[in-house]
Amino acid sequence: MEPMELARQLADVSLFQGMSPEQIATIVGGAERQHYAAGEVICREGDPVDGFYILLEGRVSVRKAQGEREAEVAVLSPKAVFGEMGLIGGKPRSASCVAAEPCVIYRIDRAAFEELCARGGAATVRLVLNLAAIIAARLESLTAAFAELTERVEHARKPEDKVHELDVFRDKLYTEWAF
8 A cells, every 4th residue: 555545534533633644655665564463463572663553444352461361451442552551661662453354554663653753843743752652641540540549449348348459440441441
């Protein structure tokens, strides 16, 4: 797909908010189109970060290891951006992402992202600010959920009530946190 055509398809993705189609095309010009079958692993928790993804079609299950099992923490819909946290923080992948159904995804690799950042320019500044806004929104959501849990646990009278409140928090976090 031509970069300008892809740019028009991605114009309403939060990552590209405030950018012109030309700026978006500059960013996605080297993006790699990937197809995943349902159940196929896109990225695995703990792996080094080699890029980030934009989901164009399908749904992606985000899974976090919990001891011996994996818990689904979110289901992503088209136009979602994921896998970007490690690009900014330099840490390994914080969760696994698995195609919940057949998916079309665009991957922007780490080298292309770093080259874009080195070149600078208005599109790069907007991209980094939008990435920061996405991560900040996730942190804000988590902070609010944690504050609510703290309040509920402080008011729980019996130990079993506190355990129940922790379970409620975990369930709420895993189903309501927007990735």
